[in-house]
Amino acid sequence: MFENLALNSLTVRYGRHVLLNNLCGSFSRGQINLVVGRAGSGKSTLLRVLAGFHKEYDGSIEADGVTFVPSGNISLAFQNPEALFFNGTVEDEVGYALKMRRMGRDEIEPIARSWLQKWGLDPEKCWHSHPLELSGGEKRRLALAACTIFMPPVVLFDEPLAGLDAKGQRALAELLAGMSSEHIVIVVTHEPEILLEQRGTLLYLHSEGCRWFKPAEFLRNSLIDRNFFPLPEWYHSAVGQFAQSSDLPPIKADEVFRYVKKRERMHADKL
Numbered sequence: 001m002f003e004n005l006a007l008n009s010l011t012v013r014y015g016r017h018v019l020l021n022n023l024c025g026s027f028s029r030g031q032i033n034l035v036v037g038r039a040g041s042g043k044s045t046l047l048r049v050l051a052g053f054h055k056e057y058d059g060s061i062e063a064d065g066v067t068f069v070p071s072g073n074i075s076l077a078f079q080n081p082e083a084l085f086f087n088g089t090v091e092d093e094v095g096y097a098l099k100m101r102r103m104g105r106d107e108i109e110p111i112a113r114s115w116l117q118k119w120g121l122d123p124e125k126c127w128h129s130h131p132l133e134l135s136g137g138e139k140r141r142l143a144l145a146a147c148t149i150f151m152p153p154v155v156l157f158d159e160p161l162a163g164l165d166a167k168g169q170r171a172l173a174e175l176l177a178g179m180s181s182e183h184i185v186i187v188v189t190h191e192p193e194i195l196l197e198q199r200g201t202l203l204y205l206h207s208e209g210c211r212w213f214k215p216a217e218f219l220r221n222s223l224i225d226r227n228f229f230p231l232p233e234w235y236h237s238a239v240g241q242f243a244q245s246s247d248l249p250p251i252k253a254d255e256v257f258r259y260v261k262k263r264e265r266m267h268a269d270k271l
Contacts, residue, residue: 002063002153004028005050005184009059012042012049019045023059025203025212029153032176032195033186036229037205043188046205047156050186051076063154075152079159081143085131090116090123090142093131097150112149119145120171137168144172148179155179157187161194169194192218193231193251204229219248 004026012020020042027033035043048054050061052070061068078084087093095105095112103111113123119141126134131142140163148155157176161169173195179185187195192202202213213221222229223236223243231251238256239248242263249259 001182002029002184004064005068005154005186006062006065007059008062010049010057010061011059012045012054012057014054014056020049020057020205021209023203023210025210027184027186027203028201029182029184030180031185031199031201032180032197033184034192034195034200034202035186035188035205036190036192036202041205041207043205044158047076047158047186047188050074050154051156070154073152074154074156075147075150076156077144077147077158077160079162081147082131082139085139085143088130090121090126090129090131090134093142094146094149096146101150115145115149116142119175121145137164137171140164140168140172144175148183152183154184154186157185159189160187161189161191192229193235196250215250216246216248219251220244223248 005028006026007023010020010023011018023046035046037043045054049057050070051074053076063073085093087096091109091112094116095108098108098111099105113127116123116126121138121141126138126142131139134142140160144157144160160172160176164172169191176185176187176195177197189195196202196215196218200215202215202218204211204213204218218229219231220243222231223240226236235251235256238260242248242259247259249255
């Protein structure tokens with residue numbers, strides 16, 4: 001189990017082209033680590049480097065101060081991972097990674113059933129089903145369960161919320177938050193507001209390099225400058241007037257409602 005994964009002057013190249021330039025900073029366990037940026041900023045490239053698929057870079061990656069070698073200690077869930085199903089049953093799909101680690105079937109089954117339940121799937125109902133028979137949200141949960149069942153210390157997700165409805169996104173966000181207590185969870189997303197928690201960290205990639213933010217700081221920059229990063233219009237309308245505040249609420253309707261009411265009471269008390 002790692003506590004942090006550090007990028008030390010990481011510059012990623014493809015031939016003569018610099019894809020990412022001089023990234024410094026670290027991702028930590030105990031929080032959701034987000035990576036955001038406009039299309040082409042290098043978000044997915046960074047995941048491929050961390051996973052060991054792209055090796056053309058300078059600088060270093062360290063886990064708890066030691067050079068990080070991505071071998072059996074990391075998992076990468078690509079965007080729409082359910083498109084990669086290749087087993088005929090849910091049982092075989094979720095247990096495949098354990099089978100490749102030479103675990104016996106009797107040993108795999110209780111672990112796989114428990115892991116499916118962790119991801120919100122009932123093994124009694126789907127164990128012998130073909131993965132493609134599941135609903136859209138269930139397919140995504142199965143795919144992510146299959147990617148993470150061997151419980152690597154570092155787990156990478158590329159746009160895991162894409163294609164899910166609001167309910168599915170909220171449920172997945174809760175699962176990722178739960179995983180972060182025992183894993184370094186790094187998520188590339190175009191929708192950071194769904195995963196942006198007070199304990200999180202956000203890496204913003206742009207043409208000049210990168211910048212690290214705490215959630216409130218990222219929200220403040222986005223409220224002050226709409227070109228910085230697009231936030232939901234309703235959030236701008238509700239809390240835009242408090243943009244300079246140090247305690248901005250997350251982009252959740254109930255918390256925004258309580259925050260605005262609290263600010264209104266504070267203002268009334270001053271009159």
